[in-house]
Amino acid sequence: MTKFKIAIVAGILAGGAAVAADVEPMNVAFDDYGAVAMSLTGAAGNVDEGIKIYSSRSLGNCVACHQVSSLPDVAFPGEVGPTLDGVADRWNEAELRGIVADAKKTYDGTVMPSFYKTSGYIRPGNAYTGKAAEEPLPPILSAQQIEDVVAFLMTLKEE
Amino acid sequence: MKLKALTAIVALMAAPAVMAGGADDDTLVINGEIEMVTKTAAAPHLDGALDEVISGWHFREDDTQVMQMDDFDNPGMIAVDFATDAWNTAEGTEGKSCADCHGTPEDSMTGVKAVYPKWNDEAGEVRTIGTQINACRTERMGAEPLKLNSGEIAAMEALISVQSRGMPVNVAIDGPAAETWEKGKEIYYTRFGQLELSCANCHEQNYGNYIRADHLSQGQINAFPAYRLKDAGLVTAQNRFRGCVRDTRAETFDLGSPEFIALELYVASRGNGLSVEGPSVRN
Numbered sequence: 001m002t003k004f005k006i007a008i009v010a011g012i013l014a015g016g017a018a019v020a021a022d023v024e025p026m027n028v029a030f031d032d033y034g035a036v037a038m039s040l041t042g043a044a045g046n047v048d049e050g051i052k053i054y055s056s057r058s059l060g061n062c063v064a065c066h067q068v069s070s071l072p073d074v075a076f077p078g079e080v081g082p083t084l085d086g087v088a089d090r091w092n093e094a095e096l097r098g099i100v101a102d103a104k105k106t107y108d109g110t111v112m113p114s115f116y117k118t119s120g121y122i123r124p125g126n127a128y129t130g131k132a133a134e135e136p137l138p139p140i141l142s143a144q145q146i147e148d149v150v151a152f153l154m155t156l157k158e159e
Numbered sequence: 160m161k162l163k164a165l166t167a168i169v170a171l172m173a174a175p176a177v178m179a180g181g182a183d184d185d186t187l188v189i190n191g192e193i194e195m196v197t198k199t200a201a202a203p204h205l206d207g208a209l210d211e212v213i214s215g216w217h218f219r220e221d222d223t224q225v226m227q228m229d230d231f232d233n234p235g236m237i238a239v240d241f242a243t244d245a246w247n248t249a250e251g252t253e254g255k256s257c258a259d260c261h262g263t264p265e266d267s268m269t270g271v272k273a274v275y276p277k278w279n280d281e282a283g284e285v286r287t288i289g290t291q292i293n294a295c296r297t298e299r300m301g302a303e304p305l306k307l308n309s310g311e312i313a314a315m316e317a318l319i320s321v322q323s324r325g326m327p328v329n330v331a332i333d334g335p336a337a338e339t340w341e342k343g344k345e346i347y348y349t350r351f352g353q354l355e356l357s358c359a360n361c362h363e364q365n366y367g368n369y370i371r372a373d374h375l376s377q378g379q380i381n382a383f384p385a386y387r388l389k390d391a392g393l394v395t396a397q398n399r400f401r402g403c404v405r406d407t408r409a410e411t412f413d414l415g416s417p418e419f420i421a422l423e424l425y426v427a428s429r430g431n432g433l434s435v436e437g438p439s440v441r442n
Contacts, residue, residue: 057371061371063371064370064371065370075372076369076371076372077369077371078368078369078370078371079368079369079370080365080368080369080370080375111356111361111365113353113354113355113356114355121351121352121353121355121409122349122350122351122352122355122409123351123404123409123410124352124353124408124409124410125352125353125405125407125408125409125410125411127408128405128406128408129405130401130404130405130409130410130411132410133410137353140353
């Protein structure tokens with residue numbers, strides 16, 4: 001773990017995007033409640049990118065299950081998960097990062113998919129082709145995409 | 160633990176009106192005469208899972224619902240006409256048609272759809288209508304089996320289903336079928352694919368909710384085969400299963416595989432008590 005930290009700090013100091021220092025999916029440090037304190041990339045998330053990832057079917061597709069009032073342009077938000085209005089009042093950044101990376105660490109048995117996980121699946125497929133795929137699979141979202149979505153979620157405050 | 164429990168409660172309170180969509184209260188009568196049971200108490204084997212079983216018809220928009228209420232508006236009925244011709248057409252080395260062994264569909268097929276999939280003693284396996292049709296073709300007609308995802312087989316299943324419309328689904332889950340049924344149940348609750356979703360995650364835990372633009376039903380198959388407006392064609396239950404499994408980013412099973420036969424038996428049994436509706440209309 002410390003090696004990653006040093007790499008990330010070095011990346012920040014150098015002002016770079018620190019791509020090389022991305023925490024790999026199997027190395028993400030979840031605490032006992034499912035929170036992830038450390039940024040997965042060391043770089044700040046981009047809110048606009050986060051909105052895109054959140055809303056598009058081919059990326060996070062979070063809208064399939066969640067509703068956010070500040071995104072009225074998103075047609076047909078789903079109802080499978082709770083509304084995310086004010087979600088940043090309920091959770092801090094580390095907790096939100098943990099939920100997006102692997103929600104099952106926060107909520108046992110939740111239907112919410114794990115977005116930063118590469119193995120341990122039953123009959124893993126190659127995206128939506130229905131064909132078999134070998135693990136490790138690419139995670140559904142990249143480290144930076146997780147950070148972008150978290151940055152967007154952090155803007156969802158009501159208080 | 161404290162944090163986990165607390166936040167779970169907050170999440171619950173923050174949830175939008177659960178079951179906002181729900182099932183509607185419309186009544187399904189076909190051609191103004193065949194009354195359908197579209198909601199009824201769940202069979203005892205669903206204890207703890209569902210109290211009430213509900214036809215997928217209740218989760219569709221009014222304009223789609225109406226198309227199923229009159230055979231002239233139901234595009235699935237065209238397939239029934241097509242299959243009636245096939246029923247009377249001799250094929251294969253034996254020079255026989257379905258009619259040569261079974262007479263008219265009205266005479267011989269009434270009640271069949273209601274009890275399928277069903278254990279076949281001679282073959283020592285559970286058969287779906289599709290695999291039974293193919294067994295007749297290969298064993299009695301000397302004809303090639305039909306592809307299980309073909310329009311021909313869906314149409315023949317529709318012709319057979321129509322003879323039982325309005326009769327209650329009554330699939331046997333005990334005796335020699337029990338082992339296959341258990342296997343189907345296990346598949347129903349397995350969280351497949353990279354999205355790690357089981358049939359139950361969507362159709363038991365979340366029916367009535369929207370998942371994006373789709374209004375989740377209980378995933379019942381009493382109304383199959385179904386004419387899907389989106390595909391402009393009739394699809395069988397296993398066709399639908401394949402699409403749902405694919406949507407979990409999983410490797411699907413083949414139509415006619417032991418897994419899908421077991422799953423079809425299990426899912427059919429979840430609809431025990433609902434009326435046979437096929438061919439239905441879906442978006």
